[in-house]
Amino acid sequence: AQRVTQPEKLLSVFKGAPVELKCNYSYSGSPELFWYVQYSRQRLQLLLRHISRESIKGFTADLNKGETSFHLKKPFAQEEDSAMYYCAPSDNDMRFGAGTRLTVKP
Amino acid sequence: ETGVTQTPRHLVMGMTNKKSLKCEQHLGHNAMYWYKQSAKKPLELMFVYNFKEQTENNSVPSRFSPECPNSSHLFLHLHTLQPEDSALYLCASSQEFYASNNYGYTFGSGTRLTVV
Numbered sequence: 415a416q417r418v419t420q421p422e423k424l425l426s427v428f429k430g431a432p433v434e435l436k437c438n439y440s441y442s443g444s445p446e447l448f449w450y451v452q453y454s455r456q457r458l459q460l461l462l463r464h465i466s467r468e469s470i471k472g473f474t475a476d477l478n479k480g481e482t483s484f485h486l487k488k489p490f491a492q493e494e495d496s497a498m499y500y501c502a503p504s505d506n507d508m509r510f511g512a513g514t515r516l517t518v519k520p
Numbered sequence: 521e522t523g524v525t526q527t528p529r530h531l532v533m534g535m536t537n538k539k540s541l542k543c544e545q546h547l548g549h550n551a552m553y554w555y556k557q558s559a560k561k562p563l564e565l566m567f568v569y570n571f572k573e574q575t576e577n578n579s580v581p582s583r584f585s586p587e588c589p590n591s592s593h594l595f596l597h598l599h600t601l602q603p604e605d606s607a608l609y610l611c612a613s614s615q616e617f618y619a620s621n622n623y624g625y626t627f628g629s630g631t632r633l634t635v636v
Contacts, residue, residue, distance in 0.1 A: 448624050458610065460624035500563065508618050508625070510555075510563040 416441050418503050420511035427491050428519050435486040435514045437501030445505035447484045449475055452498040452513075461486075461499070471495070491518045523547070526611050526628035534636055535601060541631045543594040543611030549626070551617045552594040554586060557608040557630070569594060570617045601635045608632050 417440040427433050439445065447464040462470045464477050464484065475486045484501060496518045501511040524545045533539050543552065554566040568576035569588040583605075585597040594611055612625040 446622050450624075457629045458612075458627040460626075463622055463624060465622045504618050506618055509565070512562040 416445075416503075416505070416507060416509060418501055418509050418511045420499075420501055420514050422514045423512065424515050424517070426517045426519060429493055430490050433488050433491040433495070433516065433518075435499050435501075435516065437484045437486065437511060439482050439484065439501070439503045441482070441503055441505055443505050444479075445503035447475070447477060448502045448504065448508075449473070449484075449486050450500040450502055450510070452500070454497070458500070491516075493518045493520055524611055524613055524626050524628035526609075526631050528631060529629065530632045530634075532634045532636060533598065533601065535603070537601075538597070538599040540598065541596040541609055541611075541633075543596075543628055545592055545611075545613040545626070547613060547615075547626060549613035549615050550591055551614045552588060552591070553612045553614075553625070554594065554596055555610040555612060557610055559607075563610070567596075568618075575617070598633075601633075603635050606634045 419438045421436050449461040450458050451461040452458045462468055473486055473488045475484055477484050496516055498513045498515050500513045502508055527542045551570045553568050556564045556566055565578045566580045567586040572588045572591050583600050587595040608630045610630045611628040614625045615623050
């Protein structure tokens with residue numbers, strides 16, 4: 415069965431510290447990979463896509479096909495990064511992970 | 521308004537009521553989706569429409585009834601709901617089916633539904 419796992423429900427770091435939000439997936443094929451973010455009282459929105467190899471708001475995501483992981487990273491977290499983050503593989507079926515709530519403390 | 525618009529923002533309904541949620545997009549997207557977001561569960565896909573044809577019903581109870589009259593509008597008709605149906609209902613759209621062109625989904629702000 416296709417599955418996406420975000421092992422950490424909550425993650426708390428201090429401002430300026432590195433942050434990594436984990437995402438593991440189990441798919442029979444090679445899904446496209448996305449990260450979505452939901453800031454407080456805002457709508458869920460696309461953060462970044464693997465295919466574009468982009469860095470958005472300082473975040474990057476590394477695909478490791480061997481480990482089937484797509485972890486989201488930022489070298490220096492900011493308070494405004496506090497939000498819910500969802501990993502979402504898509505392969506004729508976009509599934510969302512349970513989400514990780516990131517809190518960046520001052 | 522650009523993007524995906526959902527109305528109403530909040531809805532309180534009794535278990536015997538009938539109500540409808542509305543979603544509208546003018547992005548030129550071909551696929552639209554209903555998701556349920558509960559406090560203790562991951563985002564759950566409910567229904568998928570591609571070119572206004574329903575392509576997936578993810579084992580949703582019949583008290584939820586979707587309608588897609590055209591590619592820009594999506595409704596979720598509700599009747600005889602249960603308190604456990606209280607949740608945030610999100611509408612999303614994508615240019616291609618399941619965002620197969622890799623541009624991802626655009627989400628609405630959601631309708632916060634409370635069943636009393």
